Amino acid sequence: MTASEGGTVLIVDDDREVVRTYRRYLDETYTIREAYGGEAALDELDDDDDVDVVLLDRLMPGPSGREVLDRIREDGYDVRVAMVTAIDPDFDIVDMGFDDYVTKPTTRDELRRTVASLLELDQHAVDVRQYHSLLVKAAALREGKSTYELDENRAYTDLESRISDLEATLDDEAERLVDDSRFVATLRAIDTAATREDADG
Amino acid sequence: MAEGDARADCYPLADALPVDLADLDPGTNVLVSGPSMSGKRQLVFDLLAPNGVTADPVVVMTTDDPTSRIQTGFEDRGVRFDPTTFRVVDATGAPGDSEPAVHRVSSPADLTRMGVAFTQAVDEMGTPDRLRLGFVSISTLLQYVDAERAFSFLHVLSRRTSAAGYLGVYSIDPTTHEDRFVNVVTSIFDAAIEIRERDGDRELRVRGPLDVPPEWTPFPYSRRTASADTLPRRRSRATASGSRSVGSPNPPPPGVRTLTTSPACRSWVDLPGIRSASASPSPRVK
Numbered sequence: 001m002t003a004s005e006g007g008t009v010l011i012v013d014d015d016r017e018v019v020r021t022y023r024r025y026l027d028e029t030y031t032i033r034e035a036y037g038g039e040a041a042l043d044e045l046d047d048d049d050d051v052d053v054v055l056l057d058r059l060m061p062g063p064s065g066r067e068v069l070d071r072i073r074e075d076g077y078d079v080r081v082a083m084v085t086a087i088d089p090d091f092d093i094v095d096m097g098f099d100d101y102v103t104k105p106t107t108r109d110e111l112r113r114t115v116a117s118l119l120e121l122d123q124h125a126v127d128v129r130q131y132h133s134l135l136v137k138a139a140a141l142r143e144g145k146s147t148y149e150l151d152e153n154r155a156y157t158d159l160e161s162r163i164s165d166l167e168a169t170l171d172d173e174a175e176r177l178v179d180d181s182r183f184v185a186t187l188r189a190i191d192t193a194a195t196r197e198d199a200d201g
Numbered sequence: 202m203a204e205g206d207a208r209a210d211c212y213p214l215a216d217a218l219p220v221d222l223a224d225l226d227p228g229t230n231v232l233v234s235g236p237s238m239s240g241k242r243q244l245v246f247d248l249l250a251p252n253g254v255t256a257d258p259v260v261v262m263t264t265d266d267p268t269s270r271i272q273t274g275f276e277d278r279g280v281r282f283d284p285t286t287f288r289v290v291d292a293t294g295a296p297g298d299s300e301p302a303v304h305r306v307s308s309p310a311d312l313t314r315m316g317v318a319f320t321q322a323v324d325e326m327g328t329p330d331r332l333r334l335g336f337v338s339i340s341t342l343l344q345y346v347d348a349e350r351a352f353s354f355l356h357v358l359s360r361r362t363s364a365a366g367y368l369g370v371y372s373i374d375p376t377t378h379e380d381r382f383v384n385v386v387t388s389i390f391d392a393a394i395e396i397r398e399r400d401g402d403r404e405l406r407v408r409g410p411l412d413v414p415p416e417w418t419p420f421p422y423s424r425r426t427a428s429a430d431t432l433p434r435r436r437s438r439a440t441a442s443g444s445r446s447v448g449s450p451n452p453p454p455p456g457v458r459t460l461t462t463s464p465a466c467r468s469w470v471d472l473p474g475i476r477s478a479s480a481s482p483s484p485r486v487k
Contacts, residue, residue, distance in 0.1 A: 173360075184316045184317050187354065188313045191350070
């Protein structure tokens with residue numbers, strides 16, 4: 001994830017005109033990758049570790065969006081996936097493994113909103129991990145030290161203030177977890193991040 | 202959701218605890234901590250379905266006890282195993298028949314599926330305004346996923362139920378984990394109920410709520426069958442909001458968070474240095 005650069009979006013659609021349009025909607029904010037089919041999309045994910053969000057056309061020649069999604073999940077890629085579909089999904093997107101969906105034809109605003117929302121929940125998962133890591137550090141510093149020593153310890157007080165800031169950020173996000181698909185997508189982001197670390201390590 | 206006045210009422214606890222803690226705010230998350238065979242499962246069940254209290258909808262997520270054991274535990278408390286008001290997310294991996302009240306997940310390692318099963322359970326109960334979620338147990342979860350993933354999962358789940366105004370009750374056996382992990386995971390919760398054994402007698406203390414002294418209190422094993430006389434007398438509670446003049450402040454466990462919403466039922470310990478609202482860090486009780 002390259003937050004400072006806005007993140008990387010992989011656009012997958014067999015219709016080049018659609019890909020071009022989405023690129024125009026997004027490329028001022030995000031780094032764009034393109035694939036004109038399911039296999040090409042998976043190749044792109046293999047080649048490029050930076051992809052954060054996949055916009056995946058549901059109906060394509062070759063492997064369908066659904067099949068590509070299944071491969072993405074099985075292989076444990078740490079990406080958020082929005083399905084792009086010509087019709088309102090008549091199925092439970094939570095159950096199918098998509099993180100969000102976009103209905104064709106989409107607007108610039110809708111597409112940008114969807115990508116931003118997926119990157120935010122990705123960030124939420126990163127923030128929770130970071131929060132955990134800071135709490136572990138603070139707990140380690142506390143061990144064997146008196147309250148006075150801790151208050152005098154600059155590293156500890158800095159840590160406490162970072163913990164406090166992060167906690168406020170996480171609390172601000174909590175209300176949005178009531179949305180089922182966002183809640184599940186956040187858990188999936190937690191799941192896949194760990195899977196990849198396990199695979200790397 | 203959860204706009205102050207529209208919040209659901211408090212969650213009564215009746216006589217589930219031997220201390221003067223009669224109710225909890227909507228959105229509260231409680232950790233029940235005790236060694237194995239200390240009766241913490243019973244206590245979790247008591248907090249989810251207290252004696253003589255109108256039953257709230259309940260979801261129990263289990264990585265530990267098979268559904269049958271949970272079912273028996275609740276039937277003993279007079280709770281009907283009815284899918285409109287009671288559901289189990291069973292992630293033990295134990296085989297079982299398809300039942301409307303049971304959502305099976307193949308392994309606690311699949312955090313996403315556990316989340317999906319929870320949302321399905323809540324949706325199929327009609328997304329009630331009130332709900333008590335039990336989670337047994339954090340210790341078993343730790344056998345399947347690393348500490349970071351377990352923490353993240355518990356954080357996200359507890360914040361989700363909190364935002365919905367639900368009550369969450371989670372159990373842990375602290376003797377099976379490093380102190381550091383227990384301290385860190387405790388910081389997810391608003392209150393910790395600790396159980397310990399001393400010379401064969403059981404004691405309990407509550408940390409977190411401002412108006413409950415964090416003193417070890419006898420908690421006999423036989424209390425459910427004990428006569429009313431042997432139980433500590435309860436005084437009726439009329440918690441005036443803003444009344445914070447309490448004799449002995451109750452220090453939270455290291456890192457216990459304070460409730461983020463304005464307390465409807467209780468006053469909560471301010472933890473200096475954690476909440477951004479507190480300007481100057483003051484000594485942490487250790």
